[in-house]
Amino acid sequence: MVYSSKLASLDLPKSSIIQFLFANKFNTPQDRPLLIDADDGRYLTFAELKDQVLRFGAGLQDVCGFHANDVVAVYAPNQYNYFVPILGALAANGAATTANPNYNVDELSYQLEMSKAKVIICHEENVKTALKAADRVGISKKNLFVFGESSIHGIQPFQEALLGSRRAVPDALTYDEAKNKVAYLCFSSGTTGKSKGVMTTHANVTANTCQWTSIDEPFVDRSQDRMIAVLPFFHIFGLSAILHTAVYWGIPVHVLSRFDLNKFCEIVEKQKITIAPLVPPIYVLLAKEKSVLSYDLSSLRIGISGAAPLSGSLSREVKARLPHLSIKQGYGLTEISPAAISEPLDRIIDGSIGVLLPNMTAKVIGEDGKETPQGERGELCLKGPNVMKGYLHNPQATAQCIDDEGYFHTGDVVVVDEHQHFFVVDRIKELxxxxxxxxxxxxxxxxxxxxxxxxxxxxxxxxxxxxxxxxxxxxxxxxxxxxxxxxxxxxxxxxxxxxxxxxxxxxxxxxxxxxxxxxxxxxxxxxxxxxxxxxxxxxxxxxx
Known part of the structure; x- marks a missing residue:
């Protein structure tokens, strides 16, 4: 059978990501610090973020000869200003591809070559690798820049080199243009060993931001809540659930460059963090590590778990220590931009990945390709405005996973209960x-x-x-x-x-x-x- 979301359908945005985020739907104060460095307290306010994004876009055009549909590769660990080059690429009418900051030369070169990146924004920790990869694929050294305030191996910080006085004027996309213009190229590994570039459009991102946030809006106080960022921003989960959500809602987010349990607990305690998007291995530490008991984590109200299944037993272990924390799961993939299913905070079922988000439909099919009855196992297939445009330079792989009706075949085996709560029970794909x-x-x-x-x-x-x-x-x-x-x-x-x-x-x-x-x-x-x-x-x- 076909499952349609029981949540009210949304009137989805019909603009670009830049127009969508900076429309400031919730009237976020222009001087509110939004993106905050958890280590030293540096921050960007809503107004400063917009200003730097537009100046970065202009810098790409003026300094790098960046044209519409060109690509910026961001190759760095989490930074409080990570969103500047990401959105700056869009402001210059191009796209961004995010690379794992630990990639070696071969891995980075492959992504740069596949995405046809023209500019690289790297970090002092990996600038040598970036230089070697850039040389291999023919990216000019003058188009390499680093995060930070100092030049590294002759590579200038982007803040110094690209943030001039001119501000870019992003194209005002129509709805059809937003549905077709690629914004992000995150890479998703395949069982063949070569990762595939996922073409995520402006409309995919704006739709999914609204779908994802709508289920939690009744429980969020945008004037008081604060988020912590330990998930990597190069991964679609961190990019969407943290950066896009925080800016859309106007909620401050404290950014850690890498996860450290004690640092995480210290920031939660000191800054009174209320929302924590995490992955199951971190919940294991919260449930079992003695050092956690040394901190006051009582401010935490909403825990979001994604990227891998969270067992009901682990969820209960965490809540035994942190009874004030409601832990909800979400389900998604890079190809779904990324969220399709999430637990409502007022009816969490331990072990369930949740219910279909608004504007989503799903079907569960058996090995014979036919739809299975409710309650029986089968492969989860998803359809909605957040399904990717396709795989970059790979129409064959796209056709193999998106069927003629527009359903994306996830490779995950699920069971659906009588209340349309979904449970992942196996995986067809070998990843x-x-x-x-x-x-x-x-x-x-x-x-x-x-x-x-x-x-x-x-x-x-x-x-x-x-x-x-x-x-x-x-x-x-x-x-x-x-x-x-x-x-x-x-x-x-x-x-x-x-x-x-x-x-x-x-x-x-x-x-x-x-x-x-x-x-x-x-x-x-x-x-x-x-x-x-x-x-x-x-x-x-x-x-x-």
Whole structure:
């Protein structure tokens, strides 16, 4: 059956992201600090953000020869002014692509090449990598800039080089233009090992901001609430749920460049933070770490969980410590801009990802491609104004996941109860979700097979309840003459770690005589996962 949202449909925006955010629907005071550096207290007010965005856009045009539909790559950890180059690219009538600040040269070069980025905004921590990648793909050094106030390796800070006196005049997009003009190019990993650029339009973002915020508006006090940002802004969850939401609502957000539990607790206590968008591994720490008990976190009212499933038991553990905190889940993907389903704060069901947001429809289909009855398992397919335009330079992949009716096939298996609350129970796609990040098994397998001592390999995700996340595990067959040992296992894991960003590293390794495969040669990952479950059950079996 087809499920339609039971929430009232919204009259969605029909303008660009710039027009939408700076229309200031909720009359945010122009001098209210919105984006605040949690470390040193620097901030941008609503008026300063708008001013710097427009000046940045003009700087792109005047200094970098930036034209309509050109792309700015933002390659940095969270910064209080991260939104300036993001929105500045849009103000110059172009687009922005956000890159993981820990990417190596190969990974960054791939994204720069795919997105055809013309300008890079990097950080002092990764400027050397940015320079190498820029040289590889042919981006002029004069189009590289850094966050901060000092030049690094000859690269100027963008605040000094691009924020002149002129202000850009963004195009006033019609609704049709907003539905077709790409604003963001976030990259989503695929099971083939190569990440895909997701073309997110202006209308996708403005629609989803309204869909996402509408469900919480009755419970939010825009004059008093404060948010904390520890989720990475390069990820669509942080970009949307924090930056767009904060500016749209006019709610101050305290930005941490990276997560540290004690720093997080200190900021919550000191600034009386009320809203915290987090991921399950952070909720594990809040539930289990003793140091948390040393802080007064009673100001926290709304906890948002996304990027990976949050179990009902973990949610209850957190609330046992923080009884004042309501924890709601949201479900989405980069391809959905990103939210499609969320728990209403007044009727949270532990373990549920929520109900369909306004203007959304869904269907649940079985292996035969037919819609399943309510209460039966099936793949979740979603349709709405927030579904991406498609994958960048990849119409074949787009056609494979968006059907003729406009439904995006998520690869997640769900069950829907009689009240239309959705529960994720499995995943068809092979992606591993490690602490909210996507890890494609095929990429790690390709690296493993380059090792001279690895004959064959397979990688699967093994769920670790203690960390509330899947962990990438390799199953390896060694070449003749190499004997399995802990030393060899460490050697292979380091071989992989040296070639990938930290979140893609293997977390465990098992030696096997052969990799289970189908007659066609496809790795039978479920066989390996079943073996892992059997191993865990054996280890945990009471000793007689």
């Amino acid at each position: 591993i979700k490690y602490k909210g990040f996507q890890v494609p098994p095929a990429e790690l397998e390709g690296i493993l097979l380059k090792s001279p001592i690895v004959a064959d390999a397979a990688v699967v995700g093994i769920y670790d309840s203690s960390q509330a996340t899947e962990m990438p595990r390799a199953y390896v067959t060694l070449v003749s003459g190499t004997a399995p040992s802990d030393k060899i296992a460490r050697q292979i894991m380091k071989f992989v770690a040296d070639q990938v960003v930290p979140y893609k590293q293997l977390r465990s390794l098992r030696f096997v005589d052969s990799i289970p495969k189908s007659p066609s040669g496809k790795i039978l990952r479920r066989v390996l996962r079943d073996a892992a479950h059997q191993e865990e059950n054996t280890e945990n079996r009471p000793k007689l």
